[in-house]
Amino acid sequence: MSADNNLRAEDNNWALEHIKSRKEYVRGSYEKIADIREKWIDRNRYFYNKLSSFLNFIIEPGKKILLFRSELGQLLPNISPASALGVDICQKMVSFAKRKYPQFRFKCADPEDIELDEKFDYIVFYSLGDIIDIEKAFINAGAGASVDTRLIVINYNYLWRPLVFMAEKIGWKVPQPTQNWLNIPVIENILYLSGYEVVKKYHQVLFPVGVPILSWFLNDAVAKLPFIKNLCFLQIVVAKKIAAMPAERKYSVSVIVPCKNEKGNVEDAVRRIPEMGKGTEIIFCDDKSTDGTVEEIKRMMALYPEKNIKVVPGPGICKAKNVWTGFDAASGDILMILDADLTVIPEELPYFYNAIAEGRGEFINGSRMIYPMQDQAMRTLNIIGNKFFSLSFSYLLGQRLTDTLCGTKVLWRKDWPRVKALLGSWGVSDRWGDYELIFGAAKLHLKIVEVPVHYLERVYGETKMTKRLQNGLVMLRMCVAALKKFKFV
Numbered sequence: 001m002s003a004d005n006n007l008r009a010e011d012n013n014w015a016l017e018h019i020k021s022r023k024e025y026v027r028g029s030y031e032k033i034a035d036i037r038e039k040w041i042d043r044n045r046y047f048y049n050k051l052s053s054f055l056n057f058i059i060e061p062g063k064k065i066l067l068f069r070s071e072l073g074q075l076l077p078n079i080s081p082a083s084a085l086g087v088d089i090c091q092k093m094v095s096f097a098k099r100k101y102p103q104f105r106f107k108c109a110d111p112e113d114i115e116l117d118e119k120f121d122y123i124v125f126y127s128l129g130d131i132i133d134i135e136k137a138f139i140n141a142g143a144g145a146s147v148d149t150r151l152i153v154i155n156y157n158y159l160w161r162p163l164v165f166m167a168e169k170i171g172w173k174v175p176q177p178t179q180n181w182l183n184i185p186v187i188e189n190i191l192y193l194s195g196y197e198v199v200k201k202y203h204q205v206l207f208p209v210g211v212p213i214l215s216w217f218l219n220d221a222v223a224k225l226p227f228i229k230n231l232c233f234l235q236i237v238v239a240k241k242i243a244a245m246p247a248e249r250k251y252s253v254s255v256i257v258p259c260k261n262e263k264g265n266v267e268d269a270v271r272r273i274p275e276m277g278k279g280t281e282i283i284f285c286d287d288k289s290t291d292g293t294v295e296e297i298k299r300m301m302a303l304y305p306e307k308n309i310k311v312v313p314g315p316g317i318c319k320a321k322n323v324w325t326g327f328d329a330a331s332g333d334i335l336m337i338l339d340a341d342l343t344v345i346p347e348e349l350p351y352f353y354n355a356i357a358e359g360r361g362e363f364i365n366g367s368r369m370i371y372p373m374q375d376q377a378m379r380t381l382n383i384i385g386n387k388f389f390s391l392s393f394s395y396l397l398g399q400r401l402t403d404t405l406c407g408t409k410v411l412w413r414k415d416w417p418r419v420k421a422l423l424g425s426w427g428v429s430d431r432w433g434d435y436e437l438i439f440g441a442a443k444l445h446l447k448i449v450e451v452p453v454h455y456l457e458r459v460y461g462e463t464k465m466t467k468r469l470q471n472g473l474v475m476l477r478m479c480v481a482a483l484k485k486f487k488f489v
Helices: 003-043 045-058 091-100 134-144 158-169 184-193 214-220 263-272 293-303 319-329 346-357 380-397 413-420 434-443 468-487
Strands: 064-068 083-088 105-108 120-125 145-156 196-204 234-241 252-259 279-286 308-313 334-337 363-367 409-412 448-452
Touching: 003 045, 003 091, 045 145, 045 196, 045 234, 064 134, 083 091, 091 105, 120 134, 134 145, 134 184, 145 158, 145 184, 184 196, 184 234, 252 263, 252 319, 263 279, 263 293, 263 346, 279 293, 279 319, 293 308, 308 319, 319 413, 334 346, 334 413, 346 363, 346 409, 346 448, 363 434, 380 434, 409 413, 409 434, 413 434, 434 448
Parallel strands: 064 083, 064 120, 083 105, 120 145, 252 279, 252 334, 279 308, 363 448
Antiparallel strands: 145 234, 196 234, 334 409, 363 409
16 A cells, blocks of 8 residues: 555544544433433423424424424424434434333434335424534435425524533523534535535524513514524424436316306417426316306317317305315316416416426416516506515515516425315404415425416406405405414414
8 A cells, every 4th residue: 555545544544533522422411411401491391392383384294204403302292293214323312212201202222324114295404503413314315205304404603602602601501512504505505515405494482581571572573573583593404305307297177267257268268278297287277157158168079079178066165265166177287377357368377387386386386577578468557466466475485476466376286285285374354365375384384386377467357356445455364364373383
């Protein structure tokens, strides 16, 4: 062996020894505090309740959970999983968790090294502060993740480092090993390098101590303000695997056309809706029309037997419930809404198909606010209202949206039951369904992407968007309800 090879081998051995030494230091630090960890958790019950409450908000109950750095397992009962695996590097803590929570599984292992042979709905990293190789841990976790899995990363804001150090010195906080220097941009970059993309970011807990009134004011009001939120103690990132572009894979499509007294638009819709993927069904949801719309649909079924056309009777209550009826009757992999007025042109539906089929998004929202629209396509008051609610949604959801009321929305049929379970939970009934779908997609951390569309004037029939002031107040009430759910948790 040459001298250079000897030097490389020595350097490699030194590096491996350094990593091994760091792991042993971290493991030993937690072994030392394992016997008193429960006492410290009880002393800081307010903080752990806030964290648990928030995780309970972003994680659906009854799911399969993998929790890295599970400690004593204290977070798992509050998020109500169907099953859970907790992983920690400290054997003492794992043994404690097994005794206290026998309904869950626990394992002593490094997150970088554990072998995963099962898939989970949610993978949670309770802390990244002392993980030796974060990128390797993320890549390793990917073995337990499908394209539908959500990776949740909890980080402690490094701006709090001096206060945390002081609290440890004076005995207000249990001492922990030296922590990694992390912030959200750093975590986003490591996630990207590991094959993930960020779906949502949260900032929580400005004041981690329970003081009546003061804690509520600081954590539930002040902490939600722009700029101030960046000072919060907890930084939480939700990510998903970057979807690989399917090679020649095609999906079936159901185009839901909600209609009421739209006889003159039916033939145009049938002729102009393109074939997409491996097959397209057109479902007309008739909401008790009186102008012969149903008869016209049946005429189209006879005239175009090569097309998969169906008619479904709607409940005659509102557009939203009419669309839900169509979703329930659909058989396609992908669900699309196309309003029967055809003001959004059907020829642009393939853009939505490509966006969802190629993995660029999981909920695709049309935007009429990018391209110039025809003179009478949208009234000035509607434009102003839409701009206002788009800004409100952008703040509520932490993601820029330019058009909340475009009727053309697309999602996977497999996600519809999850969204459906959230219907009616936003404080007031949404007659149009746009807000229900957007809020539901955001609550489930589906990746929301906007597709620009051209918006034209209605050719036949009359607009159903009447009573603008009344509808605006309903939308405002829904935004207030969403504010409580998304911001005050």
